[in-house]
Amino acid sequence: MxxxxxxxxxxxxxxxxxxxxxxxxxxxxxxxxxxxxxxxxxxxxxxxxNSKDEILEIICFHVSDTYISQLAQIEQTQASYVDKIKALIHLHIRLMIEDGAAVSVANNDWKYLTADKLEAFKQARKNYEKGFAALIEQGIAAGELQPVNTSVALFTILSAVRWVELWYRPGRGITAEELEENIMTLLLNGLAK
Amino acid sequence: MxxxxxxxxxxxxxxxxxxxxxxxxxxxxxxxxxxxxxxxxxxxxxxxxNSKDEILEIICFHVSDTYISQLAQIEQTQASYVDKIKALIHLHIRLMIEDGAAVSVANNDWKYLTADKLEAFKQARKNYEKGFAALIEQGIAAGELQPVNTSVALFTILSAVRWVELWYRPGRGITAEELEENIMTLLLNGLAK
DNA sequence: CGTAAAAACTAACGGCTGCTAGTCAACCAG
DNA sequence: CTGGTTGACTAGCAGCCGTTAGTTTTTACG
Missing domain, CATH: 1.10.10.60 (Homeodomain-like)
Incomplete structure (x- = not known):
């Protein structure tokens, strides 16, 4: 108690x-x-x-742990590569909406982590990116995706989702579902007709 | 002299x-x-x-002035809406590559501007976004673009270009032209086949 | 070469920083 | 009721912050 x-x-x-x-x-x-x-x-x-630094650590690693465990879960499903990538985009948007402040800190303030924690965080992020990139690569190899540069696709997707946290508020005239649908359409089908 | x-x-x-x-x-x-x-x-x-604040001001407004004057120039051309949007994406990528540090500061540290300058900067950015959004809106109305939410399209594009500054280095095995081509393909045609 | 302006230096100010030490009241188990 | 743990408080330290004042060095020109 x-x-x-x-x-x-x-x-x-x-x-x-x-x-x-x-x-x-x-x-x-x-x-x-x-x-x-x-x-x-x-x-x-x-x-x-214990310290101001510790607060930052807890916030950053809480976020990165969430991403990594969810990625592992998605990797194990039997869905198509397109659906796995969709699931990851869904995850990013959902976390942005539900825990936007923490995600924002992990995105922007991780560089102020103490030297050793900084290294660990960068490694965790690199592992996550590697897993995400592998899905894209395999999707291209399987003929499900356009043959674009894998890194470009990865970072474009990761970035394209960040603004949500700065912009989205319930009552902006768009629901979370509509928002997600629009972003998904844009990233997967493009803006041009 | x-x-x-x-x-x-x-x-x-x-x-x-x-x-x-x-x-x-x-x-x-x-x-x-x-x-x-x-x-x-x-x-x-x-x-x-004159002050540390002044340094930040000069950097931020130099960047926003560049964007605004280039937007005005692009608006006046006779190109299609798709081509105008392509020109803006090109502008963003080029500025990121050529003056990445300044653009990065204008993107991330503008919030530390002094109260009055902060207001002016936010207004300038809002005007730019309005102009960009209008092009998207007109492109949709003209049937050139998919009927997505204008704000979602705008911010997705603006964000999708930001990571370039953190990632791109000459000699990464990809030229600036290839990079731009890949991003353009992704944003306009999408990742799915 | 002499002189005045430009641009560097050292020293220091008041204020804010993260954090510690020491104190004291509130609470809860026996 | 009592003893001890928890969690709040005030006071203050050492160090860094942006900036100013005053002085000295460097530079450019007649």
Whole structure:
């Protein structure tokens, strides 16, 4: 019980940190800023977390772990390559909508990780990209996809999904489903008629 | 002549600042860091620039001015809507390759602009996006493009081009022309066969 | 060559940073 | 009721920040 309360406060700090890091950047967010947002003095937060760096670590690796485990799951299905890639695009859009602040931090502020954690994060991201790229490559080999450069396709897809987090709000006149459908159409069928 | 030398030093500071801001962020770059990179004490740079904020302003508005003037030029040509959009994509890729650091700063660090400059920058960007979106809208109305949501198409294109700056290096086994051709194919014709 | 302007330097300021130490109240198990 | 753990507080340290002031060196021109 006591443990649960502790976890709640800790999670609150992590959530608010993600929002602030997204809005003002890791360097632009002070522990005093974060304390004000959480409703606590800066020093008090050290009862729940060990350092500012640790907050960034937890956020970044939580996101990368999610992507990696989901990729592994999708790889094991029996779907076509097109459908596997669709599933990955779906995953990216869904995470952007559901946990946009954390994803945004993992995308933009990972470079402020401590040297060793930075290396680990870059390696994790590289592994994810390798797995994603392999799906594209196999899809091309199987004749399901256009014979474009694999890296170009990979990064274009990964980037094309990022803006969602900056733009999408419920009540913009477009639902999450419509949004996803539009992006999927664009990436798979293109803009030209 | 004396003026020219002054401009050179000033430009050197701006160029190195763009590189450092890109690598470590605006907040993560100190004037002492920048001085070391330029080969000068931090204080000495104030003979050439007025403030750290001013450096960011110059970089950001230089980029946005370039985009806006090029858009105006493209709007006035007699090409088809598809070709106008292609020209804009070409512009984005070319600027990313030629002046990647500055474009990166304008994309990522604009939020650290001073309040009034921030407002002006956001307005400029909004105007650019409006002009770009209008071309897409007209292209759809003319039957040249697929009837997707205009905003989705706009932001997908704008984002899909951003990664170039992080990834492209001459000698990666792909030329700028091939890169552009691949991206153009993906965005206009899609990944699926 | 002399002189004035341009551009570099050193030193330092007030303010903010992440974080620690020490204290004290609230709570909960025995 | 009591003892101890938890989690909040205030105060403050050492260090970096952007920037200014004042001084000295370098440069360019008549």
């Amino acid at each position: 006591a443990k649960k309360v502790k976890n709640n406060k800790r999670q609150l700090i992590l959530d608010e940190a993600a929002k602030l890091f997204k809005a003002k950047g890791f360097g632009g967010t002070s522990m005093r800023d974060l304390g004000a947002q959480v409703g606590m003095e800066a020093a008090s937060m050290y009862n729940h977390i | 004396a003026k020219k030398v002054k401009n050179n030093k000033r430009q050197l500071i701006l160029d190195e600042a763009a590189k450092l801001f890109k690598a470590k962020g605006f907040g993560g770059t100190s004037m002492r860091d920048l001085g070391a990179q330029v080969g000068m004490e931090a204080a000495s740079m104030y003979n050439h620039i």
